[in-house]
Amino acid sequence: MLVLRVLPSERxxxxxxxxxxxxxxxxxxxxxxxxxxxxxxxxGALAVVASSLAYASAGVYGQIAVSGTAGPVLATGSMLVGGLILLPFALFQLPAQLPGWETTASVLALSLLGTAFAQLVLFRTLALYGSARLSLVTYLMPGFALGYGALILDEEITASTLIGGALILVGVALASGTARWPRRTTAPVRP
Structure with missing residues (x-):
């Protein structure tokens, strides 16, 4: 709703x-x-909802402020700024010894695929479809959080989890326009 109230181009x-x-x-x-x-x-649930609101707000800001900038430039800039913000904290957490190649490879894979590539996809999606459709991804975050909780923390998947997940998917399909209500057709009037 935030996106639709801020951007007049979104109906x-x-x-x-x-x-x-x-x-x-x-x-x-x-x-x-x-x-x-x-x-x-x-x-925890409120934190997931707050992060969803932050993602939606970032999409609106991105569409308004940087719509003419190329996606790779935006992705590179956001990664560099994020790294610079985290650098002082990292200096206080230096390890006693250098990490092994497995740890280094894991960090590189997460940063390149899970962050840098994801940023490229995000800005491309924003350019192609706008912030309203981009913000629909935030509806999926609680479902993924529950899925990760079940896989990693051995949390229980209940009937309400499955029903809520199905409602989220239906909501995303309707709000994005990929699912539509059947149109009523009227029979032609014959004389």
Whole structure:
């Protein structure tokens, strides 16, 4: 909704509004009313929602402020600025010995594929489809967080998780325009 209110070029159709509402309901179903982890679980869910809002805001800012700049330039700039911001913190965490080649290769793979390549895809998507469609990715974040929780932390996948995930996917499909309501056709009037 933030994207649609800030950018006049993004239209809010009935189908998109329904898709956004269905996606939000899906996030609520996935999160649950009374999570098992207490306030920590609620704080974690709110952190995922806050990160989604940050991603959506960044898409709007990107479309407004840097729409004429090439994607590779934006990706390189954002990676350099992010690295410079983290550098002082890294200096306080220097290891006692140099890491092995496996660790170095892992860090390089994560930084090149998981961050730099992802930034190129992000800015290309922003240029091709705009911030409204780009922000729909944020609906998928809670689902991926739950999937990673199940794979890595052995968290339980419940019926509400699956139902909420399905609602999120339906909401994204409707809001992005990839799924549409069937059009009513009227029979021709014969004399």
């Amino acid at each position: 809010l159709s009935v189908t998109r509004a329904i898709g956004l509402a269905v996606g939000i309901v899906g996030v609520g179903v996935v999160t649950g009313i009374n999570p098992d982890g207490g306030w920590i679980a609620v704080a």
